Amino acid sequence: MSAKHFLNDPTHLVNTALLSIPLTNPAVSCDLANKIIYRKPNGASQVSVISGGGSGHEPSFASFVGNGLLSGAVAGTIFASPSAEQVRRCILHRVEKDKGVLVVVMNYTGDVLNFGMAVEKARASGIDVDMIVVGDDAGVGREKGGKLTVLEGIAGTVLVQKIAGALAAKGASLKEVADVARLIAENTVSIGSSLSHVHVPGRSVVEAGDDELKEGETEIGMGIHNEAGSERKTTDLPGLVTTMLAHCLDTSDKDRNFSDMSSQDEVVLLVNNLGGVSVLELGGITNEVVEQLAKNYKIHPVRVLAGTFMTSLNGLGFSISLLKIQDTGLGPGKTTLELLDAPAEASGWSAAIATDTWKRQGESTKNEEEGGVDEIQSSNLQLDCAFAKSALTTALDRLVKAEPEITNYDTIVGDGDCGIGLKRGADAILKLLEKMKKTDDAVVFLQNIIQVVEVTMDGTSGALYAIFLNALAHGLRQQSPKSPEQITAEIWGKALESSLQALNKYTPAQPGDRTLIDALHPFVTTLCQTGDIQAATQAADEGSKRTRGMKASLGRTVYVGGDGWQGVPDPGAYGLAELLLGLSEGFKK
Template identity: 55%
Template sequence: MSNKHFINDAADLVASALRSVPVTNPALKLDEENKIVYSKHNAADTVAIVSGGGAGHEPSFVSFVGSGILRAAVSGSIFASPSVRQIYNAIMHRVNPNNGVCMIVMNYTGDVLHFGLASEKAKAAGLDVEMVVVGDDVGVGREINGKVGRRGIAGTVLVHKVAGALAAAKGSLQEVTEVARLVSANLVSVGSSLGHVHVPGHGTVENEAALKETDVEVGMGIHNEQGFKRIPIPPLGELVSLLLKQLLDSSDKDRGYLEEVEKNEGWVLLVNNLGGVSPLEMGGVTAEVVKQLDATYGIEPKRVFSGTYMTSLNGNGFSISLLRLVDTGLGKGKSVLELLDAPCETIGWPMIVKPETWDNKVKGEVAEKIADDERIPSSKLKMDTAIFSKILTAGLKNLIEAEPEITKADDIVGDGDCGLALKSGAEAVLKFIDSGKVVPDAVITVAKLAEIVEEHMDGTSGAIYSIFLNSLAKALRRSGEENATLKTWATAAMAALVSLRRYTPAQPGDRTLVDALQPFIVALAEDKGLVTAAKAAREGADSTKGMRPRLGRSVYVSEVGDTLDPGAVGIAVLVEGFALYK
């Protein structure tokens, strides 16, 4: 892969690319501060389809905003999920949510958690919001992906198109959501690449994980993740045969994701360019795929889409997606095929923007700044602010001191940012405490902590901590008590743990922070005190030594060795700090 770019600053690259979208489609507007591309025409009587994810996958997602597909898309940094605040602002301020919002999200931990938390916050504000998580990749089978499930890749754009067309046809939120899930359930994709991509502004890394010049990665993800296996580059026909077998071989129990249906109405094929394959070569790939589908499987696709839909920057590879057409149950005009054929107006889908849209262009339109209008209602639950601040401060200082230990562990089993993310969040909360803003109302204080964590703690850790704190605030409000005792906190924490499981299936034994968090909360709920509870958390963290990961990015790491899970260590050192209070 080339490591030469015209724009070498990653942040400037994303900002510049986003500015191009309303330039090329005047029906759109850009909220540059929140990296939201949204439609000017927000019909109140139709469901708003919202999506998004990390930058680097263009034209997904921002170039699919427009009439007939997405109402808005939120962009993160390159290969990084947008923040909860960005997503929340999109839902609350950049789409008209009167008839409901359907969020379509690819199955990556950060995206699911961030969009999930934004969804919960919007629901709490009275909006009707549903979330559809798309996992279409068969490149990594069930045995390896475990509880994480299939990754979302290029087939997601077909879910966008069908859901957007049904929303434009005045489908209800329930209908749009159910059809989006139906399409996702009948969708399989797999990718292949000749090399890893280079992120602008990053150094060139040469290590054992690098793909050899003579090899091809089969089942490669869209963020440089490893796939199923690496093999010497074969003739195209052999490679396509291998990929189609992964998609369609029902005898492969590890990848046979398509369940039997009573009536198969046909197939749709999407051959997607990961960004660096020439149109000429993509034509050859598409022809080979169509030929083998007919000759080997007796499949003649009713529609063939070939082009650039979801990239991995300049990835020198392609993916194949097959969508099985099944009955939506909604009658004439609303079959999956008819919805795919429905007109739309976006710069990403292969349709031409209508001339009248250009005629209606108004120069100089700038998005108004969003006011920070979140309000936290007061509660009757009171606490001793001095004790609360001292306990929390002890834990946060302990966590900050442990950053090198946590970072070292995450360098081995993750992407190396866990320790710094926890430290950043802890420092922000300490600043809040030192400013004297902790108030006796326990609910208001905890809700404010959730906002601070959401704002200052990046990545998956920030999302998990923020969801837990928001759920904790909700449980405290519902406690019906007037004085917050340790039992009050323990009961609310148990309820928050249950709420957290709506967004992550993590259980003790999965090698996540839950290995330390759950034992701590259970011990508190059993009135064993802070010291004993902290010991339980430490034992839980220590139990992750050598444990095979079942959730998070670690599932893609072949060997974790004796390294402890960094998230579990973070919980352990935090609560050990709590226990230091006398």
């Protein structure tokens, strides 16, 4: 790997790279504080399409912002998801919202959770927003991947972004744009390969060991974040392309075949440079792929895109993406190929910036206030504020007392931060309850708590709680009557059920996977069935206890060796159960 860089400070590198984008495209602006690139208002009302992810994949995603493509992009640090707060500010304060917002992300846990939390936050505030998760990587088979890595998102994502952005620019509705984006995502398959791992600027240089690829050796299925691939081979380019295409197109491989493309289909081919392949060599690779598609599969691509679309820093590798053309159902001018061919005024795409757009260079942009406070919309669902504060205080006090035990469990099966994170959030909510103004509005009461959770709780558990609570607020608002009425157990149950369904969109965790879902799911289902908080809490406690000895399917516990995990419950499930047991105690007072 090459460990030499002109810019070795990763923070300075990301910031200056973002600042360069408006210099090459005067149609966009940079919100550096939140690492957002967004399109300047152009007088046309349309659905906004936003995307993003870790830095290091340039020109994705920030250089795809422009007329005819993305409305906004949110960047994280190198190979790390941006925070939910960054994404929330992009949706609420940086793009048009009148016709709705579509969020397109790759299928990585951090991206799905943080973008998902922001989506639920925006939806809870009344914005019409949808989210597409793209998983096109055929590099890891179903059996080996399980719930952890199968169908992650790689370069095929850019086809979804381009077509969705072009359709939005033609004035289509949010539903039409989202439906077509899903259609493209479902019919796209990709695979990558590399000759070497990459070095992230700012990290220490480690001498190459057994993990580094040997001369002539290729890693197949290497992830876009430089993750290890599924296999290594010593082969030449024709042999490598043969293997890659087989993983995408061989219908006899039931473990790996994720598509059903044939010679009867119209197919788009995208050959993507991971950053370190010369233009000359990428041309040779593209020719080999096209020849093998014709020879071995009788597939003649109707479009061939070759270039640098989604990199892994200076990764010495490439990826192949294949899109099976489907009818959008929207008629002339809005077919898949017409949308793919439509001009895009984005510096990272192949279309050039128009002369008229250059005239906008130096044009001032709207000066929006940083970190504006979101207005909390009221509802007609009423609760007893004093009782709610008392019951919640009892629950949070119990959770705080349980922190040492939760931390101990998480030290055995995780990285030891679960209890501390839960306590941090509980302490912050307790402080809020002490000074919070009296409100009888159930949604307003909940939204105040959500704001604290989003600021004080981080990590995976923080994102899960924030997504669930935002979805809960949305579920309550959906049931708000025309005139003030007292909230009931039935209303709570329906809202909790809908928020559990929303959470399922962002995590594959189910009961039996040894996660907090083992406590949350029985609580929600029991409350919906009985309306009895005591019975629901008991079900959550029993679900938490069942995680003792349960083999994990998700999370860090999957990688923990030894037998220590068998004697302790899942920390997340245990912490949630303690909170709910405290809530049950509060209801008895």
